[in-house]
Every structure is written in structure tokens, then in C-alpha cells.
Amino acid sequence: MNQSLQDTIIAISTPPGAGGIGIIRISGPEALEVARGIFSLKESSQEIFPRRMHFGYLVDREVGETLDVGYLCYFPSAISYTREEVVEIYLHGSPVLLAEAVRMGIRAGARQANPGEFTLRAYLNGRFDIIQAEAINDLIRACSLDQAKISFRQLEGSLSKKIAGLREKIVDLLVLLETALEFPEEEHEVSGDQLREAVSTVITHLDNLIRSYERGRALMEGLTIAIVGRTNVGKSTLFNALLEEDRAIVAPFPGTTRDFIRENIQVDGVLMKLIDMAGFGQATHPVEEEGMARGQKLAENADGLLVVLDASVRENQEDLEILDRFSGKKKILVFNKSDLPPAADREKIFSKAPGAPFIEVSALTGYNIDRLRKSMLEIFGPKAEKQDEVILHGRQKILLERAREVLQKAQIMLEEGFGEELIAETIRESLPLFGQLTGEIRSQEVLEQIFNTFCIGK
Secondary structure: HHHHOOOOOOOOOOOOOOOOEEEEEEEOOHHHHHHHHHEOOOOOOOOOOOOOEEEEEEEEOOEEEEEEEEEEEEHHHHHHHOOOOOEEEEEEEHHHHHHHHHHHHHHOOOOOOOOHHHHHHHHHHHOOOOOHHHHHHHHOOOOOOOHHHHHHHHOHHHHHHHHHHHHHHHHHHHHHHHHHOOOOOOOOOHHHHHHHHHHHHHHHHHHHHHHHHHHHHHHOOEEEEEEEOOOOOOOHHHHHHHHHOOOOOOOOOOOOOOOOOEEEEEEOOOOEEEEOOOOOOOOOOOOHHHHHHHHHHHHHOOOOEEEEOOOOOOOHHHHHHHHOOOHHHHHHEEOOOOOOOOOHHHHHHHHOOOOEEEEEEOOOEEEEHHHOOOOOOOHHOOOOOOOOOOOOOOOHHHHHHHHHHHHHHHHHHHHHHOOHHHHHHHHOOOHHHHHHHHHOOOOOHHHHHOOOOOOOOO
């Protein structure tokens, strides 16, 4: 363990800003001594008992001044979050007061914690594995209840157990192979069918986990949905209708929106990032031209498009060019202004976007807006089967894919009649990948990448 990880650390563990309560967390071998240096118990004995709230005062001992009143709780290493001595001090949630408490703690012998250092210490001390550590950060930052539920299950070890189970299947398979190789005279031969079935079973489980990442990414990062169309077809009105608030400026004049606006909505637990942007067409101003250029890039990178068409007028060349421009993107054709008499030539429009789903709405009256939200989830949302174990991180997906590639290679070798020794050697290559998944095999670069995304007090 590095010398820096043997220090006693201190940080504010509650979110930035004012609140009813603020928590100072201290962890390390000198946690109690540092806490006593800044907090004075009201009880005459001054004895601190584990897992008991002690009433007292935040005291600046350098000047002999009492700054606040609160509680202190001590957790011995065997039961603490970090598996080190931990003290938490509960004060009023004044940012100025909490920052001063940290400064006093540093003067008393602690140092400022790094981002995620409490959780890093918990991981290094065997409190949980890397998947569970990632789940803690995911739970803190959850942007939907579905994601929070998944993250909590993974914090409790559900995904780790799944990975451990797959690794155990591979180890059992290797034991069979190596027993047959080491003791051929004892008739421990493993049949080809038995091998193929065992490898195929693990690959199937890996496939299911890998496919779940589509849903996991949608839950974690959200889906980006760009609203595109020519000027004055009602994009901003539709944007406001989907948000159910007047977020974008709406006017009857073409080119009102010159930059893009991004806002979030939740649809059945999936975060959707809506982007309203400048209408495509002939720019009348350099700012509008720049807005169109930015809109083009945003639309190209979006997970899906709402192509808005004015159903109350004949389509024009700009409408058709937009459909050509985004022919390869997932899209929903939105025939807006359906409260007015129809005039658009649907067949001509559909010929430019064959097979594209469409819907009639009135952004002004709210007609079919709820149905449009559901269609957005159906068309752009994750297609992976809803299941308890969902991969939320690209790191996890990449390692699972690499493990699958190794086992698929072994599967081909089985079909082609390779010897058991070579097959066993190939299968064995997958074990370190499972170790990297759970953090049994540690990489300093990976640890920094994971824990630097944590807040300082966690």
C-alpha cells in the first residue's frame, strides 16, 4: 500500500451548497485523534463509544472558539465503510462552516481526501470489489429510479456473483480437461459434446450480459434525440410540448431558433436528452448559418431524430433534402399541426423515408404528444431484454466481449478437433479477463480512471 493511503484523510461528504445537515468524514489510523482535535463532547467522561451518537461542539482549539453544535459517531475498522477507523461529524450544513471544519482537521493531522479515496480504500481493504465500487458511484449519480435499483443490486453483489459464477464454470471445465490430461490411464476422458455444451453455456450468459449494455447505456447516459426540420414547422413548440414547459422561444417568424437548446425528460425510466435546434434551409444571417452547422453535427451524432414536417402545407424541397440528408439515421416522421386541414403529400414524403415510423401530432394542442413519447422509447430505446443484471459501463462490456472472443476461439478449436491441451490453454486465457472485471487483477490506470469520477467525500 502506498504511503499516501496510510494517511488519515478528511473531507466533506455531503453535496456542495447549503443544507440542514453537513457531514465531515475522517478515515485512517489517526481518525479518532483528529476528531478529538476539532470536536469536544458535552459528556463529562469524553469517552467515545463505537456506533453511538455523541453530542458536542465543533471547537477551534487554536483560538478557543466554539463554532457549531452537532454529533460525532465513531466506527471501528471492522465495521466501517473503509475498513479503517472512521469518524463522522454531523454539523449544520453551512458550506463556510464545513470548509473550516476540514481546515481544522488538516491542522489536527489529517490531509484532504482525493476524489473517491474513501471508496478506493474500502476496495483495497477488501470491503467490496471493483464492480461494487462502480455501483456506488452509479447509485449516487443515478438519473432514473430504474438505474438506481440496478445499481443498488450491483452494490449488494448481484453482478459480482454472476461474474463469479461464470468464472467458476470455466474453472470447473479446466479441471475436467486437466484431470483428463494428467491421468489418462484413469479414464477421465471428457467427451467433445460435454466440452461444447459447457463452453456454449458460458458464451450464452456472456452474450446476454453484453446485449444488456444497450439498456445500461440508455439508463446511465440517456438517449440523445434531435428535433430537426426546416424553419417554422413547429420544432420549438414540439420541444416545449414534450417538456411540458415553455423552455424554447416560439414565434411565427422563421429563424427564431439560431442556437441549440438541450433539456432532459424521463420516459418510463429512460433518460432522453432532447435537442431543439435551428431549422435547416437558406440562412438569412451568419449566426443562423452557424446554428445550422452545429445542428447538423448534433443530429449526425444523436441516437434518434424527430423529423418535423408541417402537415398543413405542401412539402417543399427543403423537407425532402432533410429526409435525404438523414436517410441512414433512426427517425420518426412527425406530422405536426394536425389540428389544421392536411395538405402534405404523404406518399411523396414516405418515398424519401421508406419504412420510417410516423405519427400525427399537434404540438399546439397537445394531441398525440404522450403517444409520441412512447414511440420515441419504442423506436430509439434499448432493445435488450429487460433483466436484473445490466451492464452499465463500457469497461465491463469490453472485458466481457474479450472473454467471449476467447471462448468462441476455443469453440472453433473444438469443432476442428484440436487437442485438449491446446483447448485448455485457450480457455485459460479468459480467466484474467474475469479477474480484471471484478478487480482481483488490479491496474493502476483503471483504478485512477474509476475513482477519479467519484466526489471527494466518497
